[in-house]
Amino acid sequence: MQDTGKNIIIAGVGGQGILLFSNLLSKFYMKLGYELKISDVIGLGQRGGGVESHFRYSDKPVLSPFIKAGDVDYVISFEQTETLRHLHGLKEDGVVFSSTYELTSTSVNTRLQKDLPESKTEMIKRSENETFIVDPEVHKSPDFNINKMMNVVMLGYYAEFRGYSHEEMIQIVRESVPEKFVEGNIIAYKKGTEIANAELASR
Amino acid sequence: MKTGNEFTAVKMMNGNEAVARGAFEAGVKVAAGFPGTPSTEVMDYTQHKYPEIYCEWSTNEKVGLEVAIGASFAGYRSLAIMKTVGLHVAADALGGAAGSQINGGLVLVVGDDVGRIAGDDYNDVRHYGNMFNIPVLEPSDSQEAKDLMVKAFEISEEYSTPVILKITSVICKTTSKVEYDEDYTYQVKCREIYPVSFSKVIMTTIMTKAKGSEHPKLTKCFNDFTANMKRLAQNSNDFDMNRLELNDKKIGVITAGTPYYYVKEVLPEASVLKLGLVMPLPEKMIKELAEHVDELYVIEDGHDLLEKNIKDLGVSVIGKELFPKFPDMMRFTPDVIEEKLVPNAPKRTPIEGVPFRLPVSCAGCSHLFISQILRKHKIKAAADVTCGLIGCFPHMESYSLQKCMGSSIALAHGYNIAKDHKENFVAMIGDGGFWATGINGLMNLIFNDSKSTVIIVDNSCLAMTGGQNVASSEFGFNYKPENKLDIATVCEAIGVKDIVTVDAYEFDDLEKSILNAVSAETNSVVIVKKPCVTKFKLPKETPSYIDQDKCVKCRKCIDVGCLAIESKKAEDGSVEIVINQDICTGCRLCSTACKFEAIKS
Numbered sequence: 001m002q003d004t005g006k007n008i009i010i011a012g013v014g015g016q017g018i019l020l021f022s023n024l025l026s027k028f029y030m031k032l033g034y035e036l037k038i039s040d041v042i043g044l045g046q047r048g049g050g051v052e053s054h055f056r057y058s059d060k061p062v063l064s065p066f067i068k069a070g071d072v073d074y075v076i077s078f079e080q081t082e083t084l085r086h087l088h089g090l091k092e093d094g095v096v097f098s099s100t101y102e103l104t105s106t107s108v109n110t111r112l113q114k115d116l117p118e119s120k121t122e123m124i125k126r127s128e129n130e131t132f133i134v135d136p137e138v139h140k141s142p143d144f145n146i147n148k149m150m151n152v153v154m155l156g157y158y159a160e161f162r163g164y165s166h167e168e169m170i171q172i173v174r175e176s177v178p179e180k181f182v183e184g185n186i187i188a189y190k191k192g193t194e195i196a197n198a199e200l201a202s203r
Numbered sequence: 204m205k206t207g208n209e210f211t212a213v214k215m216m217n218g219n220e221a222v223a224r225g226a227f228e229a230g231v232k233v234a235a236g237f238p239g240t241p242s243t244e245v246m247d248y249t250q251h252k253y254p255e256i257y258c259e260w261s262t263n264e265k266v267g268l269e270v271a272i273g274a275s276f277a278g279y280r281s282l283a284i285m286k287t288v289g290l291h292v293a294a295d296a297l298g299g300a301a302g303s304q305i306n307g308g309l310v311l312v313v314g315d316d317v318g319r320i321a322g323d324d325y326n327d328v329r330h331y332g333n334m335f336n337i338p339v340l341e342p343s344d345s346q347e348a349k350d351l352m353v354k355a356f357e358i359s360e361e362y363s364t365p366v367i368l369k370i371t372s373v374i375c376k377t378t379s380k381v382e383y384d385e386d387y388t389y390q391v392k393c394r395e396i397y398p399v400s401f402s403k404v405i406m407t408t409i410m411t412k413a414k415g416s417e418h419p420k421l422t423k424c425f426n427d428f429t430a431n432m433k434r435l436a437q438n439s440n441d442f443d444m445n446r447l448e449l450n451d452k453k454i455g456v457i458t459a460g461t462p463y464y465y466v467k468e469v470l471p472e473a474s475v476l477k478l479g480l481v482m483p484l485p486e487k488m489i490k491e492l493a494e495h496v497d498e499l500y501v502i503e504d505g506h507d508l509l510e511k512n513i514k515d516l517g518v519s520v521i522g523k524e525l526f527p528k529f530p531d532m533m534r535f536t537p538d539v540i541e542e543k544l545v546p547n548a549p550k551r552t553p554i555e556g557v558p559f560r561l562p563v564s565c566a567g568c569s570h571l572f573i574s575q576i577l578r579k580h581k582i583k584a585a586a587d588v589t590c591g592l593i594g595c596f597p598h599m600e601s602y603s604l605q606k607c608m609g610s611s612i613a614l615a616h617g618y619n620i621a622k623d624h625k626e627n628f629v630a631m632i633g634d635g636g637f638w639a640t641g642i643n644g645l646m647n648l649i650f651n652d653s654k655s656t657v658i659i660v661d662n663s664c665l666a667m668t669g670g671q672n673v674a675s676s677e678f679g680f681n682y683k684p685e686n687k688l689d690i691a692t693v694c695e696a697i698g699v700k701d702i703v704t705v706d707a708y709e710f711d712d713l714e715k716s717i718l719n720a721v722s723a724e725t726n727s728v729v730i731v732k733k734p735c736v737t738k739f740k741l742p743k744e745t746p747s748y749i750d751q752d753k754c755v756k757c758r759k760c761i762d763v764g765c766l767a768i769e770s771k772k773a774e775d776g777s778v779e780i781v782i783n784q785d786i787c788t789g790c791r792l793c794s795t796a797c798k799f800e801a802i803k804s
């Protein structure tokens with residue numbers, strides 16, 4: 001069936017490259033001829049605040065820049081506390097892609113607030129939606145710091161899940177990131193497709 | 204208005220970029236202003252994409268607006284850029300320009316905070332429309348942001364008035380497509396039709412006292428601003444930017460800005476009056492909609508200004524009684540409208556107890572060194588509007604007083620004279636705040652013989668909004684080394700008795716300097732130097748780590764407020780204090796806080 005469009009929440013903390021992720025993805029959907037609205041919501045403070053991007057593509061003009069709770073098709077999150085913040089917005093058949101990376105909230109570090117009593121990863125897995133978990137610790141290697149590249153890893157992961165043309169995506173990466181980062185980003189992208197491929201095969 | 208009529212290109216732009224494009228198409232010659240989230244990027248885009256336009260970051264918003272007013276009087280279209288709290292600073296200048304003769308169009312692009320995750324100063328720029336009787340335009344997406352920008356200049360010239368283009372965080376940070384003419388050639392026109400332009404005091408004195416006179420010396424001072432605004436209100440019933448979409452007779456909504464799209468999505472059947480010009484109002488259109496529907500709602504972000512103005516026209520409309528305003532609601536979302544106006548809408552509730560993220564300073568920020576020393580020695584201090592204000596939040600508690608940009612010096616002076624100088628209440632201010640208005644506080648402190656201590660944080664830019672240039676920066680739009688202002692030299696010239704300059708990372712030196720200044724018998728200034736870690740991408744040192752065998756988990760290092768230090772639950776449920784190796788810059792501040800020598804590098 002023809003894809004008429006999707007509503008995606010991209011979430012994480014400042015410095016994780018969420019804006020690059022949505023920028024690359026928007027170019028892909030533009031090329032396919034979709035209408036788009038992408039709204040970035042940022043917190044106060046320079047680093048480590050929550051960041052969320054409401055990413056909507058459709059074959060009809062997109063109206064609201066914000067996705068209504070209950071209308072989210074995909075949550076793609078680079079930080080698991082942020083994943084939990086957005087789970088309730090998913091459609092029944094919505095899908096979660098989440099890194100298990102966690103940047104402890106200041107309020108928890110300073111004991112102004114209690115952390116959730118349970119494992120966040122377990123809470124995400126237990127949700128009624130289909131979930132795909134990426135644990136950066138498992139995929140870490142001395143020559144590849146996955147934590148710094150999670151955005152592009154997730155892009156590869158998502159593209160593999162959707163069955164998109166990797167050639168096209170890699171071309172967009174090439175055109176969009178500064179020369180000296182192109183190779184690193186392509187490695188990260190491919191890593192993402194591999195992780196997704198292995199996961200999808202095992203299901 | 205059909206500026207998008209003959210487009211040859213389509214591009215994804217956020218609202219800020221679209222406004223800059225509009226400025227270019229309007230033939231703006233001069234753009235001046237002061238950074239302020241969310242509208243800072245309007246200037247950045249204008250400068251980078253359209254070098255034809257003269258750009259400057261002025262010392263503060265008032266100066267910026269005055270520059271634009273001067274350029275407008277010279278006959279050229281001029282733009283002032285700021286956020287609403289900045290317009291409070293510039294309000295006197297706007298009051299002076301309101302109602303006066305306008306040669307080149309004068310437009311203020313002003314950003315409201317509506318739409319951020321955390322915190323909203325909850326200002327609404329439209330109050331200035333009501334107070335000064337000037338038009339306010341509000342776009343709903345990027346295309347309109349561009350188009351209304353051009354229209355704003357036309358209105359400014361046609362009705363001889365400054366015009367405000369209100370943008371919100373949502374408009375600024377939402378990317379959508381913009382159709383435009385790629386081959387458009389930039390044109391600047393000089394429109395000098397008024398030989399004088401005076402504030403209302405001068406003008407009204409002459410107009411009311413010399414009514415009926417035809418002497419050109421008198422009539423050249425006349426500007427019938429109330430008639431102009433009445434004419435605009437009348438004509439606005441026919442403006443394309445105000446659009447009446449008559450549908451269902453049950454529900455009618457008057458709306459503007461991004462809420463228009465929330466309404467269209469949630470209530471596709473409703474009849475809608477979408478306003479592009481939110482002040483003055485198109486009375487005929489409003490009454491036509493009111494006649495057409497059973498229930499009439501007003502859906503507007505910010506304060507209840509449309510609502511009040513509509514009610515003033517004698518039209519009854521439902522607004523804040525159904526949609527309570529701040530602090531009950533930060534902003535409209537489609538969800539809020541659905542909950543109230545769609546029967547049996549499903550309700551989704553977020554997971555409870557997901558911890559909140561308080562704002563944090565960047566790892567390695569010089570402000571953290573100052574906060575740490577103030578806290579360590581229990582020195583009471585006022586913060587300013589600067590990255591350092593993060594020290595006010597409850598996880599740090601380094602400051603006890605904080606108000607507006609540039610205020611801390613005067614705040615501390617006031618405190619100290621009230622307490623007969625028995626305590627030394629210290630002022631901390633950033634370089635941006637210092638040049639903006641803080642310098643006035645310092646001059647005031649000197650000639651009124653105060654003994655207060657001021658810490659000026661010189662990080663070579665206005666860091667909080669992303670690193671724009673200030674008077675003491677070594678870069679910037681119009682930068683020349685010989686014109687750079689030096690903070691220490693200026694302090695000396697003003698008459699500060701005791702001035703010392705220290706490197707923020709030299710912890711012992713900095714500590715000594717602050718303690719000396721605080722105990723000095725005279726007024727004193729400590730200038731703390733360190734370029735902003737984030738803006739200038741300072742090279743990282745070897746990251747620190749915590750030796751878990753030595754760590755007693757006293758959490759003193761966490762109180763430093765560095766983003767890199769985290770408390771983590773280990774597999775077995777025990778807690779560890781760790782340093783995030785990807786974030787740590789190796790500045791070594793945390794090791795000054797640890798009494799157990801557990802932090803190593």
Ligand code: SF4
Binds near residue numbers: 749761780798799801
């Ligand atoms: S200050 Fe030292 S002992 Fe205390 S938690 Fe931090 S590293 Fe551990």
Ligand code: SF4
Binds near residue numbers: 567
């Ligand atoms: S050395 Fe300590 S204070 Fe400095 S960046 Fe690293 S963790 Fe933060």
